[in-house]
Amino acid sequence: MLAQQKQLITNLFREAVDSLTEGQNLDKHPSVSLERPRDASHGDIACNIAMQLAKPLKKNPRQIAQTILSSVLSNPEHESLIESGEIAGPGFINLRLTSSAKQSVVKTVIKQKEKYGFGNQGAGKKVMVEFVSANPTGPLHVGHGRQGALGDAISTLFETQGYSVTREFYYNDAGVQIENLTLSVQARAKGLKPGDAGWPESAYNGDYIADIAADFLAGKTLEARNCQPVTGSGNVEDLKSIREFAVAYLRKEQDNDLNAFGIHFDNFFLESSLYRDGKVQETVDTLTKEGKTFESEGALWLKTTEYGDDKDRVMRKTDGTYTYFVPDVAYHINKWKRGFDKVINVQGSDHHGTVARVRAGLQAVNQDIPPGFPDYVLHKMVTVMKDGAEVKISKRAGSYVTVRDLIEWSGAGDVERGRDAVRFFLISRKADTEFVFDVDLALSRSDENPVYYVQYAHARICSVFSQWGGNESVLEHADLSALVSPHENALLTKLADYPDILVRALDELSPHLVAFYLRELAGELHGYYNAERFLVNDEPTKLARLALLKATRQVLRNGLALLGVSAPVKM
Numbered sequence: 001m002l003a004q005q006k007q008l009i010t011n012l013f014r015e016a017v018d019s020l021t022e023g024q025n026l027d028k029h030p031s032v033s034l035e036r037p038r039d040a041s042h043g044d045i046a047c048n049i050a051m052q053l054a055k056p057l058k059k060n061p062r063q064i065a066q067t068i069l070s071s072v073l074s075n076p077e078h079e080s081l082i083e084s085g086e087i088a089g090p091g092f093i094n095l096r097l098t099s100s101a102k103q104s105v106v107k108t109v110i111k112q113k114e115k116y117g118f119g120n121q122g123a124g125k126k127v128m129v130e131f132v133s134a135n136p137t138g139p140l141h142v143g144h145g146r147q148g149a150l151g152d153a154i155s156t157l158f159e160t161q162g163y164s165v166t167r168e169f170y171y172n173d174a175g176v177q178i179e180n181l182t183l184s185v186q187a188r189a190k191g192l193k194p195g196d197a198g199w200p201e202s203a204y205n206g207d208y209i210a211d212i213a214a215d216f217l218a219g220k221t222l223e224a225r226n227c228q229p230v231t232g233s234g235n236v237e238d239l240k241s242i243r244e245f246a247v248a249y250l251r252k253e254q255d256n257d258l259n260a261f262g263i264h265f266d267n268f269f270l271e272s273s274l275y276r277d278g279k280v281q282e283t284v285d286t287l288t289k290e291g292k293t294f295e296s297e298g299a300l301w302l303k304t305t306e307y308g309d310d311k312d313r314v315m316r317k318t319d320g321t322y323t324y325f326v327p328d329v330a331y332h333i334n335k336w337k338r339g340f341d342k343v344i345n346v347q348g349s350d351h352h353g354t355v356a357r358v359r360a361g362l363q364a365v366n367q368d369i370p371p372g373f374p375d376y377v378l379h380k381m382v383t384v385m386k387d388g389a390e391v392k393i394s395k396r397a398g399s400y401v402t403v404r405d406l407i408e409w410s411g412a413g414d415v416e417r418g419r420d421a422v423r424f425f426l427i428s429r430k431a432d433t434e435f436v437f438d439v440d441l442a443l444s445r446s447d448e449n450p451v452y453y454v455q456y457a458h459a460r461i462c463s464v465f466s467q468w469g470g471n472e473s474v475l476e477h478a479d480l481s482a483l484v485s486p487h488e489n490a491l492l493t494k495l496a497d498y499p500d501i502l503v504r505a506l507d508e509l510s511p512h513l514v515a516f517y518l519r520e521l522a523g524e525l526h527g528y529y530n531a532e533r534f535l536v537n538d539e540p541t542k543l544a545r546l547a548l549l550k551a552t553r554q555v556l557r558n559g560l561a562l563l564g565v566s567a568p569v570k571m
Helices: 003-022 047-058 061-074 097-116 142-160 178-191 207-217 239-261 271-277 279-289 323-337 351-363 403-411 415-427 439-443 450-468 472-479 486-507 512-531 539-564
Strands: 045-048 082-088 092-097 126-130 163-169 267-270 294-296 297-300 313-316 340-349 375-379 382-386 389-391 435-438
Touching: 003 047, 003 061, 047 061, 047 082, 047 092, 061 082, 061 092, 082 389, 092 097, 097 472, 097 486, 097 539, 126 142, 142 163, 142 239, 142 340, 142 375, 142 382, 142 403, 142 415, 142 486, 142 539, 163 271, 178 207, 207 239, 239 403, 239 415, 267 271, 271 279, 271 323, 279 294, 279 297, 279 313, 279 323, 279 351, 297 351, 313 323, 323 340, 340 351, 351 375, 382 439, 403 415, 403 439, 415 435, 415 439, 415 450, 415 512, 435 439, 450 512, 450 539, 472 539, 486 512, 486 539, 512 539
Parallel strands: 126 163, 126 340, 163 267, 340 375, 382 435
Antiparallel strands: 045 092, 082 092, 294 297, 297 313, 382 389
């Protein structure tokens, strides 16, 4: 149902309710909520307002429902929208829309094009979505890929509703893991390899470490995004030079991973800058000043139990270094000061324990930061299956499957096809569920492959227009009254659902709902394609059906674009 239609019908219900409750002393004014019935045979719209009113009015809900329905149907404003209504079950009010009301979605989509479903609830509001945020210690792995697909789609969802969105990547370029990277490259530069005597116990073993060492010794110059050029000194004893070169090398590698995945960021933030600019120490000093820390056993602790954590947490260890959540608190203070109305972090479920600590630290600094800041979307692991067996490692990475491995495998060398499959697959399940990525399925050209199924629906429509060869502009004025068959009504209904799907997916931070919707829309299109002919002799019928196809093609294209997936014209 289109937004304007929904608002008009909501107003009709409100007028009926106001008339019914006039003079009644209600503790709470009931809200009118319109939903799509689960069973299409029950109508186009369902409302439970009568059941909400039953208790305060002390009346039978079906009696209330009949009074409200009679009032709605007697209002002359209903005539162009509502064909009929009935009472169902304990007091549901079910309405059927007129054919013209359902058909109007076609011209709305054709007129609004890629803006169909867009809203303005976020006008003037700033949102940051932080995602991927990998340590620059290796190529991006499949988990980073899931974060990338989720974070990018969530960002786009916010944009569809008028928010100003910043996509941010946080580089964890400080700490023990960077030191391990440095020692790994140094060992390779000295001619050692995994398994040799003297190979560091905590070293990274992937082939990429040897590549970094070779380029360092060759004195190559690297320039990653938002990074000054770095030249390898070739001095195997210069750990500072090795560290800078290795981080720059892997930042560039990750840039290549992101480009292959079609993901672009507005800002890159360095963890090291928080130390360099004194923000970590400033945060610790503030927490101490606010009386939220204490010394015990040679360590500095934060009183996180005051903010719902199960125990207090160490901030500064006995060796003088900070635990990893301390720079996270400093980083989020920085986010808050940058004026974002909302901040979402997309991270792996292994970060679950840091949520309470970071939020506790932000509350403890006493800077009016909201208790639920930031929001988190935590995703579970991805298992990769190929040739019927689980794939656990990549020779290049040494211990995991990389994003570029997955893109290459899923596209059989076709980067765009591989990217489409990886993007769609990784977003097609709710983030907090584990997911099995089946490479063989991604390569298949069958209805079982969800991305192929949706893209093929788009391509099928394109083929019809190619056969027609007419001027599509005439469809803007097509007479749509011929669109009354069950398949056409199902497709019209599904097209009208798209704006509500976008709002719900955003409210729940669940872009998988868009992927589900696209599969359902594709299913309706395939059913229509198999049941009807489009290029019929009757001109009005032909133009009406082509207009419906044009609107369907547009919504398929819009939804795929939101997920970062292409809409091919041929398959």
